[in-house]
Amino acid sequence: TDLIIYHNWSSGPEVAALNVLKDGLEAKGHTWTDIAIPHNTGSNVNLMNLVTGGTPPNVFLESSPGVYRDLAGLGLARPLTEFFTEQGILEQYPSSVVSSITVDGEIMKIPTAIHIDGMAYYNMEVAEAAGVDPAAWDSLDAMFADFQKIRDAGYIPLAIGGQQWQVGYLVHALAAATGGPEFYNAVYGGEPDPSVLDSAEMRTLLETLRRFQQEADEGSANREWNVTTNMVITGQALMQIHGDWMKGEWSAAGKTAGTDFGCIQIPGAKAVPVTVDSWGILGGQSEEVDAAELDFAAVVADPQVQADFASAKGSTPTRLDAPSEVLDACSVEVLRILEDADHQVPNPHSTVDADWQNSIWDVVFNFWSDPSMSVDDAIAQIQENYETILG
Amino acid sequence: MRWSRIAPQLALTPALAITAVAFVGSIGWTIYLSFTRSRRLPEYGIDWSEWGRQYDRLFRDAGWEISLRNLIVLGLGSALAIVFGFILAAMIDKEKRGESFFRTVFLYPLAVSLIVTGAAWRWILNPTLGAQSFLRSLGWEVDFNWLAQGDTAMYAIILASVWQSAGFYMALMLAGLKGINTEIWSAAKLDGVPLWRVYIEIIIPMMKFTFITCAILLSLGVIKAYDVVVAMTNGGPGQSTWVPAYFTINALSAKSNLGYASAAAVMMLVITLVVFIPLVALTVWQQRKREATR
Amino acid sequence: MPAVSFEHIVKRYGTVTVLDDLNLAIEDGDFLVLLGPSGCGKTTLLNLLAGLLEVSDGRIMIGERDVTELDPKDRGLAMVFQSYALYPTKTVRGNLKFGLAASKLPAEEVERRIAWVAKMLQIEPLLDRKPAQLSGGQRQRVAIGRAIIKKVDVFLFDEPLSNLDAKLRTEMRLEIKKLHDELKSTVVYVTHDQIEAMTMATKIAVMDGGVIQQFGTPDEVYEQPANLFVAGFIGAPAMNMRSATLAVKGSKVAAVFQSGARLDVSDYPFQAPAKDGLPVVIGMRPEHFTLGEAASDGTAQFSPPVLSAERTGSDATLYLTFEDEMLALRVAPDLAAGLRVGSTVPVQFQAGKANLFDAQTGRRI
Amino acid sequence: MPAVSFEHIVKRYGTVTVLDDLNLAIEDGDFLVLLGPSGCGKTTLLNLLAGLLEVSDGRIMIGERDVTELDPKDRGLAMVFQSYALYPTKTVRGNLKFGLAASKLPAEEVERRIAWVAKMLQIEPLLDRKPAQLSGGQRQRVAIGRAIIKKVDVFLFDEPLSNLDAKLRTEMRLEIKKLHDELKSTVVYVTHDQIEAMTMATKIAVMDGGVIQQFGTPDEVYEQPANLFVAGFIGAPAMNMRSATLAVKGSKVAAVFQSGARLDVSDYPFQAPAKDGLPVVIGMRPEHFTLGEAASDGTAQFSPPVLSAERTGSDATLYLTFEDEMLALRVAPDLAAGLRVGSTVPVQFQAGKANLFDAQTGRRI
Amino acid sequence: MSQVSVSERAAAAGEVPVTRAPYFVRRKKGITPRSIAVLVFLTICALFFCVPLYVVVVTSFKTMDQIREGAIFTLPHIWTLEAWDHAWNHACSGIKCDGLKVGFWNSVSILFPSLILSISLAMVTGFALALWNVRWAGGFLFLLFICAFVPFQIIMYPLIVMTTTTKIYGTLWAVAVIHAVLAMPVLTLIFRNYYKDIPTEIMSAAMMDSGSFWRIFFEIIVPMSGNILIVVLILQITNIWNDYLIGVTFGGLTGQPMTVNLANLITISTGTTNYAHNMAAALLTAIPPLVVYFLVGKLFVQGVTAGAIKG
Numbered sequence A: 001t002d003l004i005i006y007h008n009w010s011s012g013p014e015v016a017a018l019n020v021l022k023d024g025l026e027a028k029g030h031t032w033t034d035i036a037i038p039h040n041t042g043s044n045v046n047l048m049n050l051v052t053g054g055t056p057p058n059v060f061l062e063s064s065p066g067v068y069r070d071l072a073g074l075g076l077a078r079p080l081t082e083f084f085t086e087q088g089i090l091e092q093y094p095s096s097v098v099s100s101i102t103v104d105g106e107i108m109k110i111p112t113a114i115h116i117d118g119m120a121y122y123n124m125e126v127a128e129a130a131g132v133d134p135a136a137w138d139s140l141d142a143m144f145a146d147f148q149k150i151r152d153a154g155y156i157p158l159a160i161g162g163q164q165w166q167v168g169y170l171v172h173a174l175a176a177a178t179g180g181p182e183f184y185n186a187v188y189g190g191e192p193d194p195s196v197l198d199s200a201e202m203r204t205l206l207e208t209l210r211r212f213q214q215e216a217d218e219g220s221a222n223r224e225w226n227v228t229t230n231m232v233i234t235g236q237a238l239m240q241i242h243g244d245w246m247k248g249e250w251s252a253a254g255k256t257a258g259t260d261f262g263c264i265q266i267p268g269a270k271a272v273p274v275t276v277d278s279w280g281i282l283g284g285q286s287e288e289v290d291a292a293e294l295d296f297a298a299v300v301a302d303p304q305v306q307a308d309f310a311s312a313k314g315s316t317p318t319r320l321d322a323p324s325e326v327l328d329a330c331s332v333e334v335l336r337i338l339e340d341a342d343h344q345v346p347n348p349h350s351t352v353d354a355d356w357q358n359s360i361w362d363v364v365f366n367f368w369s370d371p372s373m374s375v376d377d378a379i380a381q382i383q384e385n386y387e388t389i390l391g
Numbered sequence B: 001m002r003w004s005r006i007a008p009q010l011a012l013t014p015a016l017a018i019t020a021v022a023f024v025g026s027i028g029w030t031i032y033l034s035f036t037r038s039r040r041l042p043e044y045g046i047d048w049s050e051w052g053r054q055y056d057r058l059f060r061d062a063g064w065e066i067s068l069r070n071l072i073v074l075g076l077g078s079a080l081a082i083v084f085g086f087i088l089a090a091m092i093d094k095e096k097r098g099e100s101f102f103r104t105v106f107l108y109p110l111a112v113s114l115i116v117t118g119a120a121w122r123w124i125l126n127p128t129l130g131a132q133s134f135l136r137s138l139g140w141e142v143d144f145n146w147l148a149q150g151d152t153a154m155y156a157i158i159l160a161s162v163w164q165s166a167g168f169y170m171a172l173m174l175a176g177l178k179g180i181n182t183e184i185w186s187a188a189k190l191d192g193v194p195l196w197r198v199y200i201e202i203i204i205p206m207m208k209f210t211f212i213t214c215a216i217l218l219s220l221g222v223i224k225a226y227d228v229v230v231a232m233t234n235g236g237p238g239q240s241t242w243v244p245a246y247f248t249i250n251a252l253s254a255k256s257n258l259g260y261a262s263a264a265a266v267m268m269l270v271i272t273l274v275v276f277i278p279l280v281a282l283t284v285w286q287q288r289k290r291e292a293t294r
Numbered sequence C, D: 001m002p003a004v005s006f007e008h009i010v011k012r013y014g015t016v017t018v019l020d021d022l023n024l025a026i027e028d029g030d031f032l033v034l035l036g037p038s039g040c041g042k043t044t045l046l047n048l049l050a051g052l053l054e055v056s057d058g059r060i061m062i063g064e065r066d067v068t069e070l071d072p073k074d075r076g077l078a079m080v081f082q083s084y085a086l087y088p089t090k091t092v093r094g095n096l097k098f099g100l101a102a103s104k105l106p107a108e109e110v111e112r113r114i115a116w117v118a119k120m121l122q123i124e125p126l127l128d129r130k131p132a133q134l135s136g137g138q139r140q141r142v143a144i145g146r147a148i149i150k151k152v153d154v155f156l157f158d159e160p161l162s163n164l165d166a167k168l169r170t171e172m173r174l175e176i177k178k179l180h181d182e183l184k185s186t187v188v189y190v191t192h193d194q195i196e197a198m199t200m201a202t203k204i205a206v207m208d209g210g211v212i213q214q215f216g217t218p219d220e221v222y223e224q225p226a227n228l229f230v231a232g233f234i235g236a237p238a239m240n241m242r243s244a245t246l247a248v249k250g251s252k253v254a255a256v257f258q259s260g261a262r263l264d265v266s267d268y269p270f271q272a273p274a275k276d277g278l279p280v281v282i283g284m285r286p287e288h289f290t291l292g293e294a295a296s297d298g299t300a301q302f303s304p305p306v307l308s309a310e311r312t313g314s315d316a317t318l319y320l321t322f323e324d325e326m327l328a329l330r331v332a333p334d335l336a337a338g339l340r341v342g343s344t345v346p347v348q349f350q351a352g353k354a355n356l357f358d359a360q361t362g363r364r365i
Numbered sequence E: 001m002s003q004v005s006v007s008e009r010a011a012a013a014g015e016v017p018v019t020r021a022p023y024f025v026r027r028k029k030g031i032t033p034r035s036i037a038v039l040v041f042l043t044i045c046a047l048f049f050c051v052p053l054y055v056v057v058v059t060s061f062k063t064m065d066q067i068r069e070g071a072i073f074t075l076p077h078i079w080t081l082e083a084w085d086h087a088w089n090h091a092c093s094g095i096k097c098d099g100l101k102v103g104f105w106n107s108v109s110i111l112f113p114s115l116i117l118s119i120s121l122a123m124v125t126g127f128a129l130a131l132w133n134v135r136w137a138g139g140f141l142f143l144l145f146i147c148a149f150v151p152f153q154i155i156m157y158p159l160i161v162m163t164t165t166t167k168i169y170g171t172l173w174a175v176a177v178i179h180a181v182l183a184m185p186v187l188t189l190i191f192r193n194y195y196k197d198i199p200t201e202i203m204s205a206a207m208m209d210s211g212s213f214w215r216i217f218f219e220i221i222v223p224m225s226g227n228i229l230i231v232v233l234i235l236q237i238t239n240i241w242n243d244y245l246i247g248v249t250f251g252g253l254t255g256q257p258m259t260v261n262l263a264n265l266i267t268i269s270t271g272t273t274n275y276a277h278n279m280a281a282a283l284l285t286a287i288p289p290l291v292v293y294f295l296v297g298k299l300f301v302q303g304v305t306a307g308a309i310k311g
């Protein structure tokens, strides 16, 4: 059966990972028809256009809960609670995965990969040359304290890119790291709590962000994420703090985790946000198609596929029981971090209202780009946005 | 009966239908949506107690304010394209040598999508790779890092749009200049009037009509400007280069808020009308005057 | 009121030579009309004089000055253009003022001149209007005003009346002539309208193909056209041309038409002795015919059939078939009325008024 | 060859009424010329007849048919336009063929007609050229060809010659007349050129301001203009008009000018008995004057000073000052030559040729 | 320089034989300083206009190694076509790595239907509005005028819904039709303005000769539209070819034009950016309209001069 697969992945590692799924699907006698939508083009509007236009894809890479609610409204949702419980897979997922694939009490998504949104990947060679040991930092202050030393050694301490989504990811990673799960969930949870918007945690978060901004080098404005990553890989900069998908770039550059580069969570993090790349499948289909869609789900959930997929994309398997021999040092570290259920929070995309999430991005990116903007200004703007969007 | 009365009306029906459905109907639809709370999909209920909530939000939205401010900046900046186009046209027109070569060169940017050249411009403006480092390597200490700062990023966008459209205005101006009776030039020459005075006192006022046309086309382009922003800055740094068109698409896609996007679109329409009704009235008035004197 | 002379003027556009070794000299106060068909180079010659074009070779003198290399504004002349070339965005006053732009006169003098010009041309009430608000004749006046305000001695006109309707044209013609009389300036005036040329000029230069075909007073040009071109170009209805051969018998000279008809041209003022057997072309003006029989001397007599008659109000043109071609005659309207198409009429021609041209060279003999 | 009649025609453009209750009927085979100044509504009237404009009120009949509501192509008429209106992208043949587009004739018949037209108008060698490759006269011929190829009975011409130069105009005039004679069709011809009107028409309708001022034969119109407008409009140089008052003494009627000079107009064919003291306008055609003294009866005698003289080739116009205004006279060129400006000349006027108009109504009396 | 030497030199150089020496010695006027200043200025402007194209072209021939050196204005050390080949044949969009050629053919198949649709619709409408007597033409014209100024955004969503309900959403047809619809008001106005200048007499003659709307249109009007057609064609070709927003919004599954492919390629946010590939891809996308421009750009200016575009 032909399945139409909708996604927005296009980089080398992402495509390699997709091919793992494709092979699995084809092994079950189905064919894979691909629709790739570029990033930054409002992909979920496009998805809904396809759906309302009567040419919906069967499988779609989509985290936003709103989409699933809309699909439910159209009678095209395909809950998977039954499927997962029957197969007994749920127990194998870390808690943040389970929460992120659940929409309004039903499991709606098939998780494929885990990323931690805020990890620091550093170039070991540079660290050695500069005489610092990132693994030893136990707080952000400790980290910043070493920066001068790194500069003196002729390296940029921290490579930071200047695009909205990069700053946005950094912010929620820092929110989890500095504010802890409670604060994080109050901001990025399904039901944001306005009282935390002007809290000490929020202030700390913004001040930390400002600190990061001030540490950025001259070329950081507008710099693309991959270029930024390459600064670290090529040894111009010591490290980058971002989602752990940068591991894909390292691997693509032929570097090995643990020897060429190291990975740590944000020093002193109280929690880490977890991105769960997950697929949704279309309901209301013929039995044949439905069966094929479930086959796809089965392929994705397969432990071996999980492991292969993770090694291709540079992610970490969603299943704790995935074969561990393929895991590299960083994945091991990620799984270690995720063992603590209280130390993880879901990525905002899979829980929060897109409008609200986007408005935070707008504010923090403005805050980032305009050094004269004060923390109070930023908080006032966020509060105002809350009023207009959710109030 | 007179068939000559019916035939053209039949021929006009497709256009009329398209106008009614795709334009008038759609505008009405969007206006309606702007009063609803539609998110990803339309909702057709209007909560009459707060029917203006999308507009309320819009007027309080700092991003919208920036967009409007940028619209003005972009409008003023792009007006340079007209000025530049006129200067080029005047020079080409006076100095016939190389006319077709220069014309082609100045016109080609029009053929190339900004999605294409945006990449090149971004690169040229990149402080470490582009013109700045090149000029510095020649020993000139220049700051050419427009894209990095919010207060200069608009300049980069203006630069790119001037670059793209100046040739088009040049072509229009050239047409206007060619329409000027050569005897006027001869008369001015005989009268011994300095060239700059001829341009300022005679030629430019004579080309009023061309200038108004250019102004209309320009403001149209400015209000619709989207590609150039996406290609150059994608709205950044911060929201510093947002414009209404970008704002609207952003509200629709990133914010997934159809009602909000509709409100922004309606405001764009309002702006268009506010800008155009005077301009169009001016044109019509000019045209009338011109026809009356013919 | 200086003389103007063109000496060995050559003008090429690229490889096309429009004027080749043209010489022409006129005197103080002359009203020279350059007359010729479209494209013969009239405007080119005028523009060379004005300095709007550069000569390829030759010299142009105004009075004692060689102006060949001067800028237009320094040549001390003013020009009125066919399309008036008023500055449409300036008022009449502004247009007049702009005419003085180069002269740097004090403001009062400028005002004085404007008042003078406005009075002379009766455009005082129009001073604050824009050209678009003026009628054709008024525009023409302003254009002339812009020229005379400079108080120069040489005025150039390039078909200034061709955009006006017949009535206005007649009026403006008279006015320009009056102006010329008053200002006593030298005028070079381009037109392709022979009525204009005949009525205004003191000298006419008939041009064709970049060459001056004849230069003389209007009467000379009309009555003694120097060649076939001039003869055919001037006069309406056009001069009737017929081929013939000269037959010289002692002091008697006759022209023998192809049909055998003869015209005694002994009285014709031959420039050189008439040669027997010389093929010639005889030109006969329509107004030199008379209807009816009369055996008076020196008139030739024919009886060709009537082709058609045209009454044009004050007179009539009769078209006859003679020598297989159409012959036009000017007759009084009442005479024309009585004639029926196809009937023959007796016609006389005053042989003394004939024009004879060498059929080969086209020159007057 | 049907008659054409306009009955109570009203034409409004928006709120502007251009024609108001106009009536006009012409007969089979008439050559009607609509003559009038620019903007008087000639083209409008013609377009109403052609069906290119719709009447606001009234009825148009062609022969027995009421064509008011028909499409242009169904009215059975053909039209020749001022700018020829040839289809620039079609060859001459294509243009002719398209003239038959509505008639659905078999192909051979179309070919036959093309051959006929081409022969008649001598445009055979041009059939495969595009209009841009034709001269003005040739284009005009093709335009006429496109009309006559339809073999309809009514032809409309809208200033068809005004874009041609003088020489060609004369030729084409003759040709159109010849065609009319041959085809025996009804023609409605619009022009503002009185020479055309006078030479071609069998009937002239002089229009002004949307009103038909006079309808009659060319001679009637020229010699007995119905009102001041017609009198002033027709004739070049224009008729000289002077105010006067009638002085009736028994059977003697004299016109007394403001200066006191008198003109005996007893011979004038008054339409109603002349009233003593009636203010009139006297119209005197320039050609009805003669120079020199002669005490013959019925001629008035003046001695006004000479203002200027214009030689126009075949004749001359003399301008005198009479009653403080300019008086134009047609004289022979040799007579004009001898006169000096400022001197006075004795002038006679043939009083029988005077035209008298009521000064109030402007009507002929 | 004496007269003689001039003619001697000319004769020696074998130029057109000068039959006669000039009558007067004239100072040979060379190019004036003002001309030089103007030409220099124009040349500088031309360079400015060429910079982006130059950068794109040069980069597309470079190797990544050289690009990393940073000097964007230098010529390639080694000219390589690798990037072009990659961009055309192998560039990935999603997991399909068939290169831009897929998008290219999509663009082509969008271009032609929408050109035909938009231009024919606008021509007929413009013709009817300009040359026929339609009572409501004025009102309709005004409406079109307003529509020409309507920002796309305000009708975007309804159009999406309309195309989806007519089941063409996501196909090439949707993109083509939307282009035609959006261009209709402006093109109609352009055509109408142009046709307005056709002498009414021609129209009158045609009315008397034929009177048939379509016959007049096809036999008289269409052949007379050469100038304006060129202008409109160029405008539309570049517009449609370069469009991104409509393609990405309506192209859906299979209907994505080349620009969307290109954007996919150059805005991917992961992986090392291969600038050579990007620039080659950009150039490939730009070539068709550029070719059109260089071939018929002259006609474009002529058409504009002939009054094709005005208020």
Ligand SMILES: Nc1ncnc2c1ncn2[C@@H]1O[C@H](COP(=O)(O)OP(=O)(O)OP(=O)(O)O)[C@@H](O)[C@H]1O
Pocket: C013, C016, C018, C036, C037, C038, C039, C040, C041, C042, C043, C044, C045, C192
């Ligand atoms: N710029 C030019 N380049 C080439 N040939 C030219 C140029 N200007 C004029 N000519 C040619 O020179 C000849 C004379 O032109 P000119 O304008 O002097 O004619 P003209 O006598 O004024 O005619 P008209 O009565 O039509 O104004 C013409 O054959 C014309 O084609």
Ligand SMILES: Nc1ncnc2c1ncn2[C@@H]1O[C@H](COP(=O)(O)OP(=O)(O)OP(=O)(O)O)[C@@H](O)[C@H]1O
Pocket: D013, D016, D018, D036, D037, D038, D039, D040, D041, D042, D043, D044, D045, D192
């Ligand atoms: N479409 C129109 N709308 C308004 N007024 C018009 C229109 N067409 C003509 N007129 C007016 O109607 C009057 C008669 O016009 P028409 O064209 O019939 O004049 P005409 O006698 O043919 O003049 P001409 O000799 O200049 O061709 C004019 O005053 C003109 O201004």
Ligand SMILES: [Mg+2]
Pocket: C042, C043, C044
């Ligand atoms: Mg000329």
Ligand SMILES: [Mg+2]
Pocket: D042, D043, D044
């Ligand atoms: Mg008319």
